[in-house]
Amino acid sequence: PGIALWVATFPLRLIMHYSLPDVRQLDHHGHVTASIFVAYMSTVMSLTWLLAGSYTMVVSLESLADVIGIPDSVMGVTLSAAGTSLPAYIASRIAAERGFGNQAVANVFGSNTFNIFVGLGLPWVIYCLANDGSYSELENEHILESILTMAGALVLFVALMLQTGYVVLKWHADLFVLLYVCYVAYSIGQVFL
Numbered sequence: 306p307g308i309a310l311w312v313a314t315f316p317l318r319l320i321m322h323y324s325l326p327d328v329r330q331l332d333h334h335g336h337v338t339a340s341i342f343v344a345y346m347s348t349v350m351s352l353t354w355l356l357a358g359s360y361t362m363v364v365s366l367e368s369l370a371d372v373i374g375i376p377d378s379v380m381g382v383t384l385s386a387a388g389t390s391l392p393a394y395i396a397s398r399i400a401a402e403r404g405f406g407n408q409a410v411a412n413v414f415g416s417n418t419f420n421i422f423v424g425l426g427l428p429w430v431i432y433c434l435a436n437d438g439s440y441s442e443l444e445n446e447h448i449l450e451s452i453l454t455m456a457g458a459l460v461l462f463v464a465l466m467l468q469t470g471y472v473v474l475k476w477h478a479d480l481f482v483l484l485y486v487c488y489v490a491y492s493i494g495q496v497f498l
Contacts (some may be wrong), residue, residue: 326343326350328343328344363385366384378496382451383489383492390416397412410473458481
């Protein structure tokens with residue numbers, strides 16, 4: 306399977322290799338030699354590939370959900386949520402492994418804040434500007450429960466941080482993973498039970 310995956314993804318990896326400037330160029334002292342222009346271009350191309358990949362993933366998951374009869378809400382809280390959050394997870398994990406815990410936590414909250422304010426707000430603004438100033442096609446597929454769950458998770462996180470003096474313990478991580486599993490199970494149960 307490893308060789309088959311390598312062969313199947315080779316064209317995409319080849320295109321990405323030549324379209325993403327490498328900023329990891331170092332001189333013999335270990336100092337970065339890439340110019341600011343190369344860094345900007347790498348950032349722009351990385352965002353371009355991220356947008357293309359995200360769009361492709363969402364469209365593919367919508368098609369898959371239609372084919373196998375899974376509601377959009379279930380696909381949204383499972384595969385789509387995991388797939389679109391993967392870049393933030395990777396960035397936070399790398400930051401945490403390098404000892405930048407504050408950056409890791411800020412990245413997660415910043416990503417979610419961006420998703421809510423821009424990811425939801427901007428499309429609604431554009432839609433409302435083009436369609437008589439309102440959006441009335443939003444279906445209530447347990448959206449309130451998702452909002453309350455997210456708010457509850459934030460309150461729990463703040464309470465744990467205040468209680469421990471901003472020290473993240475392993476059981477905190479275990480608790481949040483367990484809560485997510487329960488949330489996904491609840492969301493799926495709401496649709497199928």
